[in-house]
Amino acid sequence: xxxxxxxxxxxxxxxxxxxxxxxxxxxxxxxxxxxxxxxxxxxxxxxxxxxxxxxxxxxxxxxxxxxxxxxxxxxxxxxxxxxxxxxxxxxxxxxxxxxxxxxxxxxxxxxxxxxxxxxxxxxxxxxxxxxxxxxxxxxxxxxxxxxxxxxxxxxxxxxxxxxxxxxxxxxxxxxxxxxxxxxxxxxxxxxxxxxxxxxxxxxxxxxxxxxxxxxxxxxxxxxxxxxxxxxxxxxxxxxxxxxxxxxxxxxxxxxxxxxxxxxxxxxxxxxxxxxxxxxxxxxxxxxxxxxxxxxxxxxxxxxxxxx
Amino acid sequence: xxxxxxxxxxxxxxxxxxxxxxxxxxxxxxxxxxxxxxxxxxxxxxxxxxxxxxxxxxxxxxxxxxxxxxxxxxxxxxxxxxxxxxxxxxxxxxxxxxxxxxxxxxxxxxxxxxxxxxxxxxxxxxxxxxxxxxxxxxxxxxxxxxxxxxxxxxxxxxxxxxxxxxxxxxxxxxxxxxxxxxxxxxxxxxxxxxxxxxxxxxxxxxxxxxxxxxxxxxxxxxxxxxxxxxxxxxxxxxxxxxxxxxxxxxxxxxxxxxxxxxxxxxxxxxxxxxxxxxxxxxxxxxxxxxxxxxxxxxxxxxxxxxx
Numbered sequence: 001x002x003x004x005x006x007x008x009x010x011x012x013x014x015x016x017x018x019x020x021x022x023x024x025x026x027x028x029x030x031x032x033x034x035x036x037x038x039x040x041x042x043x044x045x046x047x048x049x050x051x052x053x054x055x056x057x058x059x060x061x062x063x064x065x066x067x068x069x070x071x072x073x074x075x076x077x078x079x080x081x082x083x084x085x086x087x088x089x090x091x092x093x094x095x096x097x098x099x100x101x102x103x104x105x106x107x108x109x110x111x112x113x114x115x116x117x118x119x120x121x122x123x124x125x126x127x128x129x130x131x132x133x134x135x136x137x138x139x140x141x142x143x144x145x146x147x148x149x150x151x152x153x154x155x156x157x158x159x160x161x162x163x164x165x166x167x168x169x170x171x172x173x174x175x176x177x178x179x180x181x182x183x184x185x186x187x188x189x190x191x192x193x194x195x196x197x198x199x200x201x202x203x204x205x206x207x208x209x210x211x212x213x214x215x216x217x218x219x220x221x222x223x224x225x226x227x228x229x230x231x232x233x234x235x236x237x238x239x240x241x242x243x244x245x246x247x248x249x250x251x252x253x254x255x256x257x258x259x260x261x262x263x264x265x266x267x268x269x270x271x272x273x274x275x276x277x278x279x280x281x282x283x284x285x286x287x288x289x290x291x292x293x294x295x296x297x298x299x300x301x302x303x304x305x306x307x
Numbered sequence: 308x309x310x311x312x313x314x315x316x317x318x319x320x321x322x323x324x325x326x327x328x329x330x331x332x333x334x335x336x337x338x339x340x341x342x343x344x345x346x347x348x349x350x351x352x353x354x355x356x357x358x359x360x361x362x363x364x365x366x367x368x369x370x371x372x373x374x375x376x377x378x379x380x381x382x383x384x385x386x387x388x389x390x391x392x393x394x395x396x397x398x399x400x401x402x403x404x405x406x407x408x409x410x411x412x413x414x415x416x417x418x419x420x421x422x423x424x425x426x427x428x429x430x431x432x433x434x435x436x437x438x439x440x441x442x443x444x445x446x447x448x449x450x451x452x453x454x455x456x457x458x459x460x461x462x463x464x465x466x467x468x469x470x471x472x473x474x475x476x477x478x479x480x481x482x483x484x485x486x487x488x489x490x491x492x493x494x495x496x497x498x499x500x501x502x503x504x505x506x507x508x509x510x511x512x513x514x515x516x517x518x519x520x521x522x523x524x525x526x527x528x529x530x531x532x533x534x535x536x537x538x539x540x541x542x543x544x545x546x547x548x549x550x551x552x553x554x555x556x557x558x559x560x561x562x563x564x565x566x567x568x569x570x571x572x573x574x575x576x577x578x579x580x581x582x583x584x585x586x587x588x589x590x591x592x593x594x595x596x597x598x599x600x601x602x603x604x605x606x607x608x609x610x611x612x613x614x
Contacts, residue, residue: 073346
């Protein structure tokens, strides 16, 4: 039951030799959600051995080029690789113009169906759900409309204890009743309470993607207690003014959000091209929220099932 | 006086781990012309240490995604790197829609001026000229409108022989007159004919880019005797039917064009992703036109001045 994030691009505006533009892929039980799609995302998917065909949903946070200029090429290559499976793309309504323009001027008609889901400015709440996960959105604060995403694993069903089944051999009808909450009356007439039979599933895992955004504590209620928060950290503390002016965050600010929201782990990224390494950024974030890691292209984080 | 081609992407529709999509850059006396701009061109420019700011002209052959999906990212990054220098982009009129859409939806206004030159379907003849080179266009034969480019170095001025200057010490007015074709009368009264004083410049070098196209002998008059012809060779002989159906060429057909046009050197590329190596393609082309080389990402060809 995989719940694993892979960073495809950890850079910001201008890509660097070591950092592609923003893109991440979340593997939820071998079904993949791509979040943002900077130029070169298709190369990075390949480098990370991620099967294009497993991507069933693409979420685009906002329409700055470093977050979606790879979409045209990816959709094109998916077609060339013979894709027939439907795909959902969600983002600002203008993203549809881009896709339509690309398709129209390049005389391209993909061999698969695309459903476009427009995200309204300031939209907040559930966006969509599948049998494996749900996606919620919330507004970020950036120069242009920007959306945060929370992806939460669907809660698994409670299971009946193997020991109980082995000992009592319940019928199919009895199993159904137990799953609905009934206690069990044994052949000897003793009552076994439901909570001794049913094993609760582990809590669903969750991931939040918050980029691009300035420091914006309003997002805290939306990300409370998530297992992993990705929050942009374009600048270090000394570039506080740049962060303000450009509606980005410092590493310290990302950590403040993580701390306030009591998330389990923080991942920072979207680093300005000026940083050759991310030591300063990581140190600043860790001083506020110790369980922080810095993104790099190719990083995978496997979020384990809580016990 | 450089005249050097660098291949940035030698692949066709779907990029592969070793072949990016179509893009080449021609260095004419340290002024750069980018021809096609598949996704990832900006990464390849950087890998090949080509200064973005030196690119003054971008030519787009046709509007299949593998030839222009890198344009948005490149224009974006040029801005982020602080470009202020004008740039000219030439291609099918619809390319302007793409650029306008990108700029509009991503709220992007570059800090430099872009002049767009629409190339009409079936346009043939001069497209533009600078002090260093001229660009001619001619129609190719593809599923959609596709344009071939011929870039010719501007003919250098004739020079006055150093020995003559040393011996006779002509005045500025006399030099001007000689350059206009006058003979020279020495102080002793003897006449030195103009053709013994003026040294003709070497013949201007030329490069043709012909991709994508099916085998189309109509292009031969446009590429006669060029120093270097780049002609697409998507398939080998056994995939002749694929080439026909998709309006591409086989390696043998590219070589036939080179032979008929009596070019000095043929460069083949735009290889289908099915070929792990290009041995077969190169062998087939060489059997018809021996002076053929196969493109690979990062290949540079320095075209020397003819003596």
